[in-house]
Amino acid sequence: MSVTAAGPLPTAPYDVAVVGAGVVGCAIARELARRPRLRVALVEAQDDVGQGTSKANTAILHTGFDAAPGTLEARLVREGYALLGAYAAGSGIPVERVGALLVAWDEEQLAALPRLAGKAERNAYHDTALLGPGELYAREPRLGPGALGALHVPGESIICPWTTTLAYATQAVRSGVDLHLNTAVREVSSPDGHVLTTSRGTLRARHLVNAAGLHADTLDRALGHEDFTVTPRRGQLLVYDKLARPLVRHILLPVPTALGKGVLVAPTVYGNVLLGPTAEDLHDKRATGSTADGTAALREQGRRILPALVEEEVTAVYAGLRAATGHEDYRITAHPGQAYVTVGGIRSTGLTASLAIAAHVVGLLADGGLDLGPVREPDPVTMPNLGEAFPRPYQRPDLIAADPEYGTLVCHCERVSRGEIRDALAGTVPPRSLEGLRRRTRARSGRCQGFYCGAAVRDLFERGARP
Amino acid sequence: MTAPRHPDALTAPRHVDVLVVGAGPAGLAAAARLAAAGAGRVEVLEREARPGGVPRHCAHGGFGTWTHPLTGPGYARLLTQAAERAGATVRTGVTALDWAPDGPVLTAVGPGGPETVTARAVVLATGARERPRPARLVPGTRPAGVYTTGELQQAVHLFGQHIGTRAVVVGAADVSYAAADTVRAAGAEVVALVTEHPRAQTGRARARAALLRHGVPLLTGTTVTALLGHGRLSGVRVRHRDGRTTVLPCDTVVFTGDFVPDHELARRGGLTLDPGTRGPAVAGSLHTSRPGVFAAGNILHAVEPAGTAAREGARAAGAVLDFLAGAPWPAPGVPVTVAPPLRWIAPNRVTPDAPSVPHLLRTGVPLRRPVLYVRQDGRLLHHERLPTALPDRTLALGARWHHRVDPDGGEVRVSTG
Numbered sequence: 001m002s003v004t005a006a007g008p009l010p011t012a013p014y015d016v017a018v019v020g021a022g023v024v025g026c027a028i029a030r031e032l033a034r035r036p037r038l039r040v041a042l043v044e045a046q047d048d049v050g051q052g053t054s055k056a057n058t059a060i061l062h063t064g065f066d067a068a069p070g071t072l073e074a075r076l077v078r079e080g081y082a083l084l085g086a087y088a089a090g091s092g093i094p095v096e097r098v099g100a101l102l103v104a105w106d107e108e109q110l111a112a113l114p115r116l117a118g119k120a121e122r123n124a125y126h127d128t129a130l131l132g133p134g135e136l137y138a139r140e141p142r143l144g145p146g147a148l149g150a151l152h153v154p155g156e157s158i159i160c161p162w163t164t165t166l167a168y169a170t171q172a173v174r175s176g177v178d179l180h181l182n183t184a185v186r187e188v189s190s191p192d193g194h195v196l197t198t199s200r201g202t203l204r205a206r207h208l209v210n211a212a213g214l215h216a217d218t219l220d221r222a223l224g225h226e227d228f229t230v231t232p233r234r235g236q237l238l239v240y241d242k243l244a245r246p247l248v249r250h251i252l253l254p255v256p257t258a259l260g261k262g263v264l265v266a267p268t269v270y271g272n273v274l275l276g277p278t279a280e281d282l283h284d285k286r287a288t289g290s291t292a293d294g295t296a297a298l299r300e301q302g303r304r305i306l307p308a309l310v311e312e313e314v315t316a317v318y319a320g321l322r323a324a325t326g327h328e329d330y331r332i333t334a335h336p337g338q339a340y341v342t343v344g345g346i347r348s349t350g351l352t353a354s355l356a357i358a359a360h361v362v363g364l365l366a367d368g369g370l371d372l373g374p375v376r377e378p379d380p381v382t383m384p385n386l387g388e389a390f391p392r393p394y395q396r397p398d399l400i401a402a403d404p405e406y407g408t409l410v411c412h413c414e415r416v417s418r419g420e421i422r423d424a425l426a427g428t429v430p431p432r433s434l435e436g437l438r439r440r441t442r443a444r445s446g447r448c449q450g451f452y453c454g455a456a457v458r459d460l461f462e463r464g465a466r467p
Numbered sequence: 468m469t470a471p472r473h474p475d476a477l478t479a480p481r482h483v484d485v486l487v488v489g490a491g492p493a494g495l496a497a498a499a500r501l502a503a504a505g506a507g508r509v510e511v512l513e514r515e516a517r518p519g520g521v522p523r524h525c526a527h528g529g530f531g532t533w534t535h536p537l538t539g540p541g542y543a544r545l546l547t548q549a550a551e552r553a554g555a556t557v558r559t560g561v562t563a564l565d566w567a568p569d570g571p572v573l574t575a576v577g578p579g580g581p582e583t584v585t586a587r588a589v590v591l592a593t594g595a596r597e598r599p600r601p602a603r604l605v606p607g608t609r610p611a612g613v614y615t616t617g618e619l620q621q622a623v624h625l626f627g628q629h630i631g632t633r634a635v636v637v638g639a640a641d642v643s644y645a646a647a648d649t650v651r652a653a654g655a656e657v658v659a660l661v662t663e664h665p666r667a668q669t670g671r672a673r674a675r676a677a678l679l680r681h682g683v684p685l686l687t688g689t690t691v692t693a694l695l696g697h698g699r700l701s702g703v704r705v706r707h708r709d710g711r712t713t714v715l716p717c718d719t720v721v722f723t724g725d726f727v728p729d730h731e732l733a734r735r736g737g738l739t740l741d742p743g744t745r746g747p748a749v750a751g752s753l754h755t756s757r758p759g760v761f762a763a764g765n766i767l768h769a770v771e772p773a774g775t776a777a778r779e780g781a782r783a784a785g786a787v788l789d790f791l792a793g794a795p796w797p798a799p800g801v802p803v804t805v806a807p808p809l810r811w812i813a814p815n816r817v818t819p820d821a822p823s824v825p826h827l828l829r830t831g832v833p834l835r836r837p838v839l840y841v842r843q844d845g846r847l848l849h850h851e852r853l854p855t856a857l858p859d860r861t862l863a864l865g866a867r868w869h870h871r872v873d874p875d876g877g878e879v880r881v882s883t884g
Binding site: 239243290295313314318395400401404405409413435448450451455458459 | 515560606695697
């Protein structure tokens with residue numbers, strides 16, 4: 001069990017190497033870690049887990065009600081929803097079952113709602129309900145004027161994507177997986193087993209899983225496959241201050257029509273409100289910048305959906321790149337002759353589906369000749385709670401009485417205590433940057449963005465990193 | 468995980484006479500006067516580890532008085548000592564979290580655990596902060612090396628941190644020049660000050676000194692259109708007045724000014740906020756809309772100098788003393804609003820009994836020798852020619868017209884035309 005970020009890689013071959021430590025790669029590594037006989041490497045180009053598409057999504061736990069019926073994605077999202085819901089409850093990952101409303105703003109959208117309800121039925125989701133404007137406005141009194149009705153999907157939930165990814169990685173590493181960070185895969189040759197040439201030297205593995213997200217097509221080509229091309233689709237999102245949270249009770253989803261997908265307004269488990277995403281097809285896989293046009297368009301649409309929202313302060317603007325493949329399903333393909341599984345085209349539903357994808361992929365590895373060996377369930381993890389619907393450390397007299405560091409707040413906007421920062425720095429997969437610390441604790445992600453606490457948090461980080 | 472428990476479910480409330488939230492200049496000055504006047508038990512809650520507020524990290528002069536000039540940290544110490552010598556208790560590391568449903572009662576948490584503090588009166592003095600990059604909707608990537616002045620000053624003056632080598636300072640107000648000084652004190656180079664305005668919002672001497680003594684260019688009529696770089700900031704893209712765009716290579720950018728009140732506690736308490744200042748709406752007597760709760764300092768007007776905040780804290784103490792002696796809570800008063808290009812006015816209520824203190828205003832654009840008109844329901848109450856006004860600089864309007872306000876009339880409107 002180890003996490004490395006520098007120096008040479010182990011020379012002994014692994015049974016399995018998983019390339020990409022996003023939410024999907026971490027889930028696969030965790031699933032493999034249930035098989036203690038396997039030696040598993042999780043290889044990540046960046047300095048932390050969940051640094052690509054996984055960190056910039058809409059943080060929704062999807063029921064899969066609107067998936068394309070009969071697809072692999074529809075099945076894995078449905079299964080993953082139940083699996084992750086149970087896993088989150090057992091691991092302290094915050095989930096709020098707020099439900100979603102698909103709000104119809106014109107006759108065309110209103111006409112689409114019964115079709116969406118029918119689609120939900122075909123996806124084995126039976127709890128949708130059509131709401132008239134009276135019930136809609138009773139549920140969402142701050143909704144902008146002019147909504148004609150909605151489809152209620154009570155199972156749609158919000159979740160913490162960072163804690164989910166980190167929980168998988170923590171459990172995987174504690175169960176014996178080697179996590180190699182700062183390890184970009186440059187070349188693969190597979191004469192007899194796989195030889196990965198990386199930025200940190202050579203790594204050998206008998207079986208290979210490609211969970212490289214935006215770069216899955218590049219890695220796939222290196223192994224001789226021309227099955228798909230990843231076109232990064234940029235989604236810009238605005239995060240509004242916690243003082244906006246009382247404005248909205250549900251996830252407000254757009255009704256997809258021929259004219260486009262529209263944007264959503266959703267609460268986050270941290271108590272913020274999200275507005276977005278844009279959908280811009282790009283070619284640059286590093287174009288994670290926001291644009292003036294993008295944020296202006298979002299504010300314009302947000303003003304119609306929830307007029308009071310755009311008067312609140314924005315605490316973050318971010319842009320994530322989704323791995324679009326021009327194909328309405330995941331691209332999970334086994335290449336048994338190569339001892340290789342491609343996990344491509346995992347779109348924004350990947351967070352929800354992650355545990356089901358992992359089980360599916362490990363099944364494919366076994367079909368391809370990997371002897372999984374006996375199962376030993378990993379020790380459960382208890383993750384620090386970042387969610388406002390559950391007691392935070394500063395709200396727990398028992399914790400503060402045992403350790404006053406949990407009553408000493410450093411980040412005031414997000415109410416993060418010195419104890420939580422200390423714990424994160426001592427974690428199994430510790431942060432290697434202030435951004436990593438932010439994702440683990442919320443420190444300096446509030447409305448002041450470090451005006452009050454930035455220097456103090458950095459001081460703790462730098463001293464913690466060099467004890 | 469244990470069941471959710473509200474902090475006040477566990478602790479018996481503590482009682483004080485006056486609870487002051489925030490140990491900056493306004494809070495400390497209020498506490499000092501209250502304690503000296505025998506208001507009873509006066510307690511100041513400060514969430515930071517040290518009292519003093521923003522002056523703590525302003526390692527430059529300009530504080531204190533002409534006869535007794537001080538640096539920011541010196542001023543912070545002086546105010547703290549004055550409050551403590553007068554008999555007030557200053558408790559650091561304790562965060563006021565929220566209000567009990569009724570009355571001037573707050574919940575708080577610190578290393579000693581959660582607590583509920585009931586008070587006969589509360590003075591909110593939670594101050595102001597700069598708006599950071601996301602709130603300004605500055606596009607681009609999210610690299611490291613992005614500061615506000617507040618964070619920069621703490622990083623350099625309180626923690627001795629390395630901040631980078633080349634910094635762009637966004638803004639050209641007094642605070643921006645202070646940020647530039649801090650950048651230089653940290654051993655880094657100031658690439659430029661960048662402002663959308665046609666000139667610096669500071670005294671000409673200061674702007675000239677920055678250019679001539681330190682070689683810091685001032686780019687006027689210039690907007691920051693994107694932050695560049697992955698991991699660490701690599702540059703700032705700017706657009707000049709004529710539409711040209713250029714990239715200023717740098718590894719650090721400081722967003723200065725654009726202050727807003729830290730009004731979370733005010734909002735949680737349901738206090739009426741003024742739409743201009745975004746702080747609690749008050750008349751000169753500094754009563755808020757919530758009985759028993761007063762406000763003072765830069766939560767009311769982001770921002771004025773520390774001395775203004777301290778004088779206002781002392782004035783709030785006077786109103787608190789009257790209230791403790793039995794004075795009734797006043798009616799809300801007549802709102803005072805401003806027309807663009809004016810941005811806000813404080814105090815922003817007029818009540819018959821409040822002291823007639825001058826109003827502080829801000830303009831969004833430079834105004835050369837403006838005439839301000841004060842009207843109520845179309846009736847001209849007052850007009851006055853003022854000195855040339857710059858954005859981010861104090862503009863004051865006298866209160867000689869207060870007696871002409873109809874307490875039953877509509878809002879009072881202040882405009883430049």
